[in-house]
Amino acid sequence: MDLDERATLNPPTPITDPAILALARDPSPEFARFLYESIGRDFWWLSRLHWSDTRWRDHFADPLHELWVASRHGGPVGFVEMLGCDLGEGGTEVRIEYLGLLRGYRGHGLGGHLVYDASARARCMHERLPHLKPVCRVRLTTRNLDAPWAKDNYESRGYVETGLSRAVRPRPWFAVRRAVAVSRRQLGRRPPAAPPTAAVPEPRRAADTFELRDRRG
Numbered sequence: 001m002d003l004d005e006r007a008t009l010n011p012p013t014p015i016t017d018p019a020i021l022a023l024a025r026d027p028s029p030e031f032a033r034f035l036y037e038s039i040g041r042d043f044w045w046l047s048r049l050h051w052s053d054t055r056w057r058d059h060f061a062d063p064l065h066e067l068w069v070a071s072r073h074g075g076p077v078g079f080v081e082m083l084g085c086d087l088g089e090g091g092t093e094v095r096i097e098y099l100g101l102l103r104g105y106r107g108h109g110l111g112g113h114l115v116y117d118a119s120a121r122a123r124c125m126h127e128r129l130p131h132l133k134p135v136c137r138v139r140l141t142t143r144n145l146d147a148p149w150a151k152d153n154y155e156s157r158g159y160v161e162t163g164l165s166r167a168v169r170p171r172p173w174f175a176v177r178r179a180v181a182v183s184r185r186q187l188g189r190r191p192p193a194a195p196p197t198a199a200v201p202e203p204r205r206a207a208d209t210f211e212l213r214d215r216r217g
Helices: 027-042 054-063 110-124 150-157 175-186
Strands: 001-003 018-026 063-072 073-086 092-103 135-140
Touching: 018 054, 018 110, 027 054, 027 073, 027 092, 063 110, 073 175, 092 110, 110 135, 110 150
Parallel strands: 092 135
Antiparallel strands: 001 135, 018 063, 063 073, 073 092
């Protein structure tokens, strides 16, 4: 779904206690993984489950990858990840790659505000990164495995559908998590060192044996 530069970004219905969206500069791999796994488990986000700490760190070391964290009362409630793409003379396209709320904060009106705030910040990415050309389009991807109200939320903010990405529901989440955990252990395990060479012991002689006798009585 696209929101081009000429489209109107429609604000959501006001709520009394909205979340605050802030850019996380140099996010730790542990924090980024927590957000991805905690929210993605309900929507079958699987592509990054095997990422190492180094992979997470290198990913956000690129200034074109931005992690925005939504918080309320000092704690995280959701996040948005966006990527700036240079289209040459056409300008800059910002792709919202991930967007979601923790389970306990869904259904309270926060989703509309998250999409609105994220889209507004995506539109001005070139102001944060002066080497980019002005943003001409904000794009996000919807899938058939997303929350059923997600598409309506995007359209209410002004996005126009350009296509639907279909995904096949994989194995149950706990089975996938178990397989990834095993894979992580195997990748991080070093091959065992070869045992030291030892001389073959000679057969035990009768004089080398003894009995432990009961001395009681």
